[in-house]
Amino acid sequence: MNIWLTALRLAIGSLRAYKVRSFLTMLGIIIGIGSVIVMINVGRGAEVNIQEQIRNLGSNMLMIFSGSSRSGGVRGGFGTKPSLRVKDAEAIARECPAVAEVTYSIVKNMQIVAGNSNWGTSVQGTTPEYRLVRNWPVKYGEFINAHHMKSAASVVVLGSAVAENLFESWEDVIGQKIRINNFPFRIIGVMNSKGRTPAGRDQDDVVFVPYTTAMRKLMGSRLPGVVHFIGVSAHSKQLVAEAKREVEELLRQRHRILTEADDDFTLRTLDEIAAASEKTGNIMTLLLTSVAAVSLVVGGIGIMNVMLVSVTERTREIGIRMAVGARERDVLIQFLVESTTMSFVGGLLGILLGIGASRAITHLAKWPTIISIDAIFLATLFSAAVGIFFGFYPARKAASLDPIEALNYE
Amino acid sequence: MVKPIIRTKQLIKRYPMEGETIVALKGIDLEIQSGEFLAVMGPSGSGKSTLMHILGLLDSLTEGTYELEGLNVSHISREMRADLRNQKIGFVFQTFNLLARSTALDNVKLPMLYLRPRINGSHKKAMEALKSVGLADRASHLPRQLSGGQQQRVAIARALVNNPALILADEPTGNLDTKTGREIMDLLSSLHERGITVIIVTHDPEIGRLTRRRILVRDGIIIQDEED
Structure with missing residues (x-):
């Protein structure tokens, strides 16, 4: 143990003797470790942020989209083949015990006119349950209710982004008239802001009208009873998988899909979306971290360079130490401990830099970052390992010097 | 009865240089008793430095035998x-070969750093060694703050600190003026009086005259061995 303590004392002495050089050498490690820490922190922060957004989409929600159309070799996206109907949604509500609420909607982009301003947005014809499935509170006024549905009332609920774009103040928008497709609608509510989806779409850029009204006045009668989307909420988080199984089975049965044939709809749970985005997030973090790791290796090479120079410069010192009885091992350990101390101290400074930079990013760019303890632990280990790995060759070189040649070195 | 501290038989040293083999020592037979004070003399290139390196165990020999304290x-x-x-x-x-960035005291401590088993009280021992060469008040000075003679004294204190049986001095006065050189020789001579074997390698006959025995090396062999 003593031999290591002595070597450590020597190493610290030597680092202090060559302050500027030691610092410049450590800079590579400082930057390397610092960027690894920042990358991991930003990656973790983004991941947690995305998971938060996904949870925000709805509570225990399942999303069902109609299947994709196929015309020759060209396949449309989700919802291009109108395979889902209102009756499907009603059947799900009736026959699936794990399901709590069911909603459905039909969507079309339209131009909305209010006074002398207008705005193009997505118009959703939907049901009163939509608010429950999406777990989306109303800010002012009320949401569509059963009475509106039954009477196909010309009422509209605005997403907050639409309200912001059409009106200067929000307080008096309730009761005002807007026109969609030249039909007048009365505003009955404004939704809370829900922010962006993980994909970046602004969820607040939307207006809601009763499904019945949408079918009669806006979408035309081309597709009676067709819906683009069915949203289902399970009774609890544990029942999401069960609900998915029930819904899938029911829809296949209703659509008369043969056992071996593919579904003509797409069913997604939030967990699946979360898992997929976590995977992408992990890949991104891994990529960024490996780029940062490269700079760490470059830092290690820097240490090796300086140690090689240092060994040459201190050849005479090595000779003196050998003459008074230092064994190869003693010299090897001395230089190894020196390089490791350098990279370790560099690593610690890098960690501080990384934490500081993460804080700055959160503060300036408003990106969430999470200080990851295991990343710090790993960085510490890794920086020490870099010192040992890149310090070994110079230390080996020092230890294998011939004492006489070293003593006579000019 | 004094026993030999050094005994060599037909010591041969060959080493390669630029593709040729140089024979530096061509069969040295030497016996040195414990407590002797002697000079190894010879012109440069005679092999006296090589002999000193081998006797000092800085270098290995090619042929022959070398016994140090019977081992x-x-x-x-x-x-x-x-x-x-x-x-x-x-x-x-x-x-002198002192560590430039270490104090006189730390330089003297250096051999104890590598002593196995380790000993306690290295600070005290180093101070005693410095005192014995008359530099107790210079313990915290760096070598560049000391005169040449003082630096050589620190080096001698360093050589003494592990209580060696043998002191090997390679041209110890070569970088010093005559007066300081003389003082260093007096110091080495006093070590001999304390019972330590002292071997001085020099080309200077003046220095040789201050010792008790002179060995003259030329072309890798001993050509003369005279004792007072």
């Missing part, structure tokens, strides 16, 4: 040579 050290490992240098031999060099 055959002809073909021992690098590691063992380091340990024996540490415990049995103290070196004094022409250029």
